Amino acid sequence: MVASLNYLFKRVFYSVFIVIGIIVVTYLLIILSPGDPAARWAGNPRGPGAEKAIEFARVELNLDKPLYLQVILFIYNVLTGNLGVSISTKTPVLTAIWTHMSSTLELLIFAYIIGIPIGVLLGVFSSLRRGSFKGDVLESIGFIVANTPSFWTGMALFLVFSEVLGVSSYGRIDTRLATIMGFKPITGFYLIDTLIQGNIILFFDVLKRLIPPAIVVSLYPIGTGIRVVRVLMSEALSEDYVKQAIALGVSRRTVIWDYAFKGIIPGLTQVMGLSFVYSLVDAMVVEYVFGREGLGSLLVGAVVSNDFKLAVATLIIISSFYIIANTITDIVQAWIDPRVKL
């Protein structure tokens, strides 16, 4: 498919529209759900000043204005980062979200940095042994690994690490130690922050708590990687240009990586992009098991405590995640393929 720079613009343009759509729908869902958000926002007051307090809350939440205006104001607020203050954490919604999201993202990225290379290598290995015992075994392992529920694997690994290895992998960091040593999160990614502050002890502490959950989260991309790469490589190895490279005496290793593997990168990127999005939900569950304060616990906590603003914002972020990841994947795919003019 031949496209031009137009494709990039078009793609981003449409995604923005979709994100706005998500914002609108989310808002409407929350507003139109049963119960009175103003009363909840005011803290469900009783007694004399109650009516006034609820009325005050209503104005504050823009609920007195016509619906279309509410929606427009809301979109504006979201896009300018004004997400309000969270009742449950007593901090601005944006900060609350960021602290939790950075935990989840850190886990996801770390897991994928381990997972993708392992999955890909095993997948290539398996594809070269099609029909042989080793290849088929790998394929089955991949299937099992990808489909085992992660909360089970998470709990199992947690137990193994703490009981058998005596290593605590709870939470993100040793909070007592962190407070004593004056650790301050800067980027929100603790691995980086500890290094920036030159704190090697804390760095390894963060690392040891990150590895077990990361292993669990990486199982899905590994399993998926094995299966997808195996299928794509088998196809690629029967392409005309691969056969011709063999005929021209190109070394086996070069044929596998430079000819066949290069050909599957676009398809692989697409699958891994989708897998990353799936893993977001996966990571949220795993974080819960390992006691990390990630998006999962945030969302649950917000809904449970009727923290209206926080809940809405988290929902929007998670939905947008999908759109953004998709768009990035598409753009990366187009960028990699030299036949698509960018």
Next chain:
Amino acid sequence: MVLAVESKGLSIGYLDEEDRVLWVVKNVDMQVREGEIYCLVGESGCGKTTLGSSIAGVLPPYSVTRGELIIYGRRVIKDDLRSYEGVRGKLTSYIPQNPGSSLSPYMRIWDQFWRVLREQGLNEKTAKERATAILKTLSLGQGVLEHYPHELSGGMLQRVAIGLSLATGAKVLVADEPTSSVDAHLKLQLMRLFKDVRDNYGVTIVLITHDILLAGKACDRVAVMYAGEIVEEGDSISVLTRPLHPYTKLLVDVVPLLGFKKTLASIPGEPPKPGLLREGCYFYERCPFRDEVCLNHVETQVIDGRRVKCWKPLVDKTTS
């Protein structure tokens, strides 16, 4: 006279669903001399592509083979054993029918040349010079190296494909139907190019084609194939002007020629598909000169330096 390629009783086939062997090439004795342009001519299903593939070392792994195939004295096929190590991509190379799909769409032309030239132990600088020099003899500028395949025209891609097979340093080039997707007025140009390549590089070219007139014009020697056998092999002009095998004669008669408004002769029936071996002549059913003896008896005779697989070839019958 050095033989670039020689085969003795070579048969190639594959297994069908019932594990029987379907023979595509049957008992072929072939001799390709060093430095000549040798054509394998025949209709579809005659086995020319398979025979060519066996020379280039690109037979599919599920093939079954018998007999011998020798390339520059090295035995690459001995009955069911095939060994192309050090031959494929080094002594022989292949120019596929569809040059466009034979190049990786993800790499620039230079990168593809580099990966081939690298195998000869050249460093990058020397390799680039070699690639540029090869392209020059094919009338392509150095700029071509920087492009991706989809940015080049069909004609250029064809020459790039030829260039890559030359880059391997191979001494035998197998070209599979190079002119079939080429416009008529460009076919001659392409054939002239092959001739230049042979003259400049001293390579031996095995050309696979269904176009017998092209074979006559462009090749030194021709092997006419039918049903997996070489029915006639010899100097191209004499084979075409004075064919000895009935099939060759009919093949030549049946081609429409410009300016000759005669009624077109035709061969009844269809060319056979790969299958089982038989004792007698495979052309029996369609041969206008057939005889009961032909069912059991086929001889290879050598007449005037030509080999004919017919026990009563058409000697004394002159045709134009």
Next chain:
Amino acid sequence: MLETPGGQDYLVKVENVTAGYLSVTSFSSLTKTFTPVLRDINLSLRDGERVAVIGESGSGKTTLLKVILGLLKPVKGRVLIEGLDIYSSRKAWLRAVKKIGYVPQDPFKALDPRVKIKTSLMEPLETSRYSREEVNRLIKEAVKLVGLPEEVLEYYPSSLSGGMLQRVLIARALINRPKLFLLDEPTSSLDVSTQAQIINLINTIYHNYKMGILLVTHDLAVAQYLAERVIILREGRVIEEGFFEDVILNPRHEYTRLLVKSYMMEPI
């Protein structure tokens, strides 16, 4: 329905046709550019005449066929079949199309692989008012006409060879006794020996029925066996036309000269 005086002399008349395709070029998809494939084409054929259109890849010959078959409306000019402008109304097109027997390229892909040969042959007869018996008779006759045994009617396309499939396509094109026989590369996907059979078959049919033949091909030699007049198409334009002998012996255009030369028997 437009009928032109004088236009009825011709079986087919292509007048000043320019045709091509639209493609999207810009971001907003609002502007489309027109790429002309055929420019100012003039072509005419009388009853019983045989004309070959010679074109190589990119010449526009496929587009020309589409235009004549009523599948691509030209942006300029018109197409008359027996005086009827086929693009003037759907009715006109339907009337015109009944007079054309079309043999498409690539016999292996032209027939529905899921139905038997006899069903494919019955297709062109569906809109006419023949009875069951008449249809069966016509099908059997058609198959005999092309030299195939009756058994072939019960076969599926996958059991037939290229040559046999081509015969079936010819039979199908002739079943309505068309006045114009339109052939798209009739021998290009066939072996040389089968090609000769098909050429002879077409000529035999012509001698018996004398319908108009319009043949589109890249093969000049094959064309000479099947037609008296030739039109050379290059990059969408007619660059040469006339009787075969004249064009071959006295080509006016350099391209024609090169083309003719490539069919000559001189060694390289």
